[in-house]
Amino acid sequence: MIEFLSDTGVxxxxxxxxxxxxxxxxxxxxxxxxFKQTKEQIEKNFIRRWEERIFEYLATDKHPVKVLxxxxxxxxxxxxxxxxxxxxxxxxxxxxxxLHLINDTELYEYLITQLNSTRKRKLIFGAYxxxxxxxxxxxxxxxxKLKSRNKFVFLSCAIGLAKIDAEETLDDIFTxxxxxxxLSLDTFQSILLEFNDSICGLLLKRLNIETSNELKSMxxxxxxxxxxxxxxxxxxxxxxxxKNDKIVIEVLKYLGEIEYIDASDKIKxxxxxxxxxxxVEAIKAIKKIGxxxxxxxIWDLLYDDNHNVKVTAAEAMYDFSDESREKLDRIKYSSxxxxxxxxxxxxxxxxxxxxx
Amino acid sequence: xxxxxxxITYYNYLIFYYFIVIITIYIILNVLSFATLYKYTxxxxxxxxxxxxxxxxxxxxTVIVPAYNEENCIVENVKSLLxxxxxxxxxxxxxxxxxxxxxxxLIKNFQLKNVSFSPYYEINSNPIKDVxxxxxFPKLVVIDKDNYGKADSINAAINIxxxxxxxxxxxxxxxxxxxxxxxxxxxxxNENIVAVGGIVRIANxxxxxxxxxxxxxxxxxxxxxxxxxxxxxxxxxxRIGFDVxxxxxxxxxxxxxxxxxxxxxxxxxxxxxxxxxxxIVVRMHKELRKKNPKVRITFIPDPVCWTEVPETLKTLKSxxxxxxxxxxxxxxxxxxxxxxxxxxxxxxVVFPYYVxxxxxxxxxxxxxxxxxxxxxxLDKVPLNFAIAxxxxxxxxxxxxxxxxxxxxxxxxxxxxxxxxxxxxxxTALFENFGYRQMTAxxxxxxxxxxxxxxxxxGKMEKKGFNNKDTKIIRTGYETK
Numbered sequence: 001m002i003e004f005l006s007d008t009g010v011x012x013x014x015x016x017x018x019x020x021x022x023x024x025x026x027x028x029x030x031x032x033x034x035f036k037q038t039k040e041q042i043e044k045n046f047i048r049r050w051e052e053r054i055f056e057y058l059a060t061d062k063h064p065v066k067v068l069x070x071x072x073x074x075x076x077x078x079x080x081x082x083x084x085x086x087x088x089x090x091x092x093x094x095x096x097x098x099l100h101l102i103n104d105t106e107l108y109e110y111l112i113t114q115l116n117s118t119r120k121r122k123l124i125f126g127a128y129x130x131x132x133x134x135x136x137x138x139x140x141x142x143x144x145k146l147k148s149r150n151k152f153v154f155l156s157c158a159i160g161l162a163k164i165d166a167e168e169t170l171d172d173i174f175t176x177x178x179x180x181x182x183l184s185l186d187t188f189q190s191i192l193l194e195f196n197d198s199i200c201g202l203l204l205k206r207l208n209i210e211t212s213n214e215l216k217s218m219x220x221x222x223x224x225x226x227x228x229x230x231x232x233x234x235x236x237x238x239x240x241x242x243k244n245d246k247i248v249i250e251v252l253k254y255l256g257e258i259e260y261i262d263a264s265d266k267i268k269x270x271x272x273x274x275x276x277x278x279x280v281e282a283i284k285a286i287k288k289i290g291x292x293x294x295x296x297x298i299w300d301l302l303y304d305d306n307h308n309v310k311v312t313a314a315e316a317m318y319d320f321s322d323e324s325r326e327k328l329d330r331i332k333y334s335s336x337x338x339x340x341x342x343x344x345x346x347x348x349x350x351x352x353x354x355x356x
Numbered sequence: 357x358x359x360x361x362x363x364i365t366y367y368n369y370l371i372f373y374y375f376i377v378i379i380t381i382y383i384i385l386n387v388l389s390f391a392t393l394y395k396y397t398x399x400x401x402x403x404x405x406x407x408x409x410x411x412x413x414x415x416x417x418t419v420i421v422p423a424y425n426e427e428n429c430i431v432e433n434v435k436s437l438l439x440x441x442x443x444x445x446x447x448x449x450x451x452x453x454x455x456x457x458x459x460x461x462l463i464k465n466f467q468l469k470n471v472s473f474s475p476y477y478e479i480n481s482n483p484i485k486d487v488x489x490x491x492x493f494p495k496l497v498v499i500d501k502d503n504y505g506k507a508d509s510i511n512a513a514i515n516i517x518x519x520x521x522x523x524x525x526x527x528x529x530x531x532x533x534x535x536x537x538x539x540x541x542x543x544x545x546n547e548n549i550v551a552v553g554g555i556v557r558i559a560n561x562x563x564x565x566x567x568x569x570x571x572x573x574x575x576x577x578x579x580x581x582x583x584x585x586x587x588x589x590x591x592x593x594x595r596i597g598f599d600v601x602x603x604x605x606x607x608x609x610x611x612x613x614x615x616x617x618x619x620x621x622x623x624x625x626x627x628x629x630x631x632x633x634x635x636i637v638v639r640m641h642k643e644l645r646k647k648n649p650k651v652r653i654t655f656i657p658d659p660v661c662w663t664e665v666p667e668t669l670k671t672l673k674s675x676x677x678x679x680x681x682x683x684x685x686x687x688x689x690x691x692x693x694x695x696x697x698x699x700x701x702x703x704x705v706v707f708p709y710y711v712x713x714x715x716x717x718x719x720x721x722x723x724x725x726x727x728x729x730x731x732x733x734l735d736k737v738p739l740n741f742a743i744a745x746x747x748x749x750x751x752x753x754x755x756x757x758x759x760x761x762x763x764x765x766x767x768x769x770x771x772x773x774x775x776x777x778x779x780x781x782x783t784a785l786f787e788n789f790g791y792r793q794m795t796a797x798x799x800x801x802x803x804x805x806x807x808x809x810x811x812x813x814g815k816m817e818k819k820g821f822n823n824k825d826t827k828i829i830r831t832g833y834e835t836k
Contacts, residue, residue, distance in 0.1 A: 014744075021755050033777055307616060343518070348488060353491050354491060
């Protein structure tokens with residue numbers, strides 16, 4: 001090896017390769033930065049020129065088509081990115097006018113072209129902006145693209161449809177979601193949240209036929225988000241017996257959130273569940289519902305093996321009633337020096353200091 | 357003479373093959389990291405996740421801040437910690453027997469009230485003297501105890517913590533506002549995860565306002581700049597690469613998150629240990645994998661925590677000596693994991709890597725330089741080979757450092773100023789000429805000191821974020 005590295009030719013070759021690698025890396029970094037800054041500069045200049053025109057459009061009755069007169073098509077992308085911030089922040093009439101600017105001009109055609117592009121990035125861009133602009137007339141196009149084999153294309157179209165509030169496509173979204181393994185659950189959840197709360201009835205129906213546990217729990221958390229009170233609790237109560245713990249946890253949270261008092265009999269069974277996370281949610285749900293008849297059972301959970309269950313039980317005892325609060329306070333005499341008394345004291349002190 | 361001559365020859369071979377192996381490992385780590393980061397950053401754009409964070413099953417967190425003589429920054433830092441974005445968290449500040457005004461500053465600024473409270477000690481820790489709560493800031497708990505070190509302070513806080521997740525941070529760490537959301541996320545995605553670490557970035561030179569990074573910058577000190585590149589390399593390559601193999605042996609004590617149950621079941625942090633942040637991770641792998649082989653300790657590549665690094669040679673030296681001792685201590689305490697197939701990649705690859713390249717690495721490197729010089733003097737190695745070897749080694753170091761800068765520019769782009777980016781590239785070049793050899797020598801010193809029984813902590817001198825002209829002298833609560 002020493003002989004090998006003593007050969008000047010070999011050494012020079014290695015040194016040359018390493019120097020070239022350094023040079024190329026430096027060049028690559030500089031190019032990345034150059035492109036980034038150029039892009040930012042273009043955007044800045046664009047905003048400088050267009051801000052005034054957009055405000056003029058908002059302030060007058062100018063037709064949207066007139067605004068885009070003499071506007072270079074290749075700058076549409078910049079314009080849309082620029083409009084995005086306003087659409088996200090403005091409300092009412094101003095926002096509607098901006099949506100018209102997209103839907104009733106060439107910008108709409110441009111977005112449809114983007115959506116039909118074979119390039120993934122363009123397609124995602126089109127789907128997003130058609131959704132942002134609430135282009136109801138693009139529902140069909142977006143729905144077709146849902147069938148894409150690409151996960152990101154599917155998600156972008158689904159977000160678009162959700163923003164448009166195309167409820168009729170909900171089943172398609174769920175059906176297509178099944179195709180993808182490792183789908184980002186956070187992103188899928190955000191899709192459901194983009195819909196209006198009128199989606200809840202359909203979601204409840206979907207819950208009956210949905211086979212994926214992940215999607216089921218996302219449906220339930222969406223219903224919780226909208227605080228939807230179901231006309232019949234049967235589906236949810238049935239899901240309380242589901243084998244999947246995540247679903248049970250979600251149902252408990254949901255029932256607690258809507259304070260579904262008739263469910264407390266079913267919920268109390270889970271106070272004995274071997275999974276501490278389920279016990280915790282069952283305690284919280286009962287506390288929210290305010291079923292004081294279960295006080296005794298919750299008191300017992302103060303002596304559970306799991307720390308989090310003990311803490312949640314102590315918090316529930318504090319909040320239930322004056323009697324349960326006193327009972328919690330008495331624990332320092334009945335079982336001094338135990339973890340339970342330590343937790344109880346901590347909760348009492350924590351709450352008391354807030355009243356100070 | 358022949359024996360010496362043979363020894364020198366074989367030692368030179370050892371150094372050479374050591375170099376080849378480490379190059380290969382770094383290349384593999386680079387590839388793994390590039391792939392992981394590419395996947396991580398390839399998220400769908402334009403998705404607003406705030407509602408999702410609120411809905412998903414995020415568990416409540418207790419944030420523990422051990423503080424020793426932090427009077428200059430503690431109030432500002434606690435204020436910023438009280439404004440973190442997270443649905444449900446408790447903040448416990450532990451005054452670890454500070455000799456300055458840390459406790460009184462906290463009492464005064466947060467209107468703390470002493471509450472009668474005697475905790476139940478689930479894990480060993482020295483007694484808690486007092487517990488304080490704040491009527492104005494219900495999330496805040498301050499505990500006062502005698503000075504027994506960082507590990508003991510954390511254990512004390514774990515004993516009174518009420519939430520299922522525990523985040524440990526340094527009192528002078530500067531956190532991103534959404535750091536808890538990011539660090540808690542892996543726990544919701546995989547229930548086998550027991551601990552998560554985050555990337556630590558360097559705050560020297562950054563503009564800091566009310567405990568938050570306002571503008572990312574670079575220090576004027578070259579020593580701090582060298583460490584910026586060093587941290588980029590260590591975090592973006594090293595830890596991400598090892599994470600793929602579920603073999604992370606250290607997560608930074610400046611910002612880490614654990615399952616409370618897991619910490620309790622392993623007995624908490626080891627009091628008196630030199631590198632408690634590494635030791636706890638190794639012990640968790642060892643103990644928890646016995647019960648559940650799927651246990652995972654992971655790492656999030658988002659830049660979530662910023663910390664101050666030494667700007668003087670004296671402080672840096674003391675830090676590096678301590679790090680070396682900490683690594684050796686953790687490895688020695690769990691030596692039975694070495695080449696143990698029960699721990700899969702960790703036992704068979706990563707643990708041996710740490711033994712060879714982290715524990716013995718500085719020794720091999722420094723003695724290698726010495727033997728190399730002797731070889732040259734004795735004419736055992738041709739001069740052109742020596743020049744070639746060092747040139748290749750240095751250039752390879754430059755390639756690695758530049759790759760780290762490149763990865764940063766490809767992913768997080770936190771250095772917005774072009775001038776800073778150019779400085780970073782220049783730093784990546786010069787870091788390999790002198791700085792790396794100097795740190796290798798300090799680690800070598802740590803190696804020798806540890807072997808011969810000097811296993812104490814040194815002193816850590818920090819400038820502090822709030823008072824640019826004043827230097828605060830304090831013992832080392834600073835972590836790898």
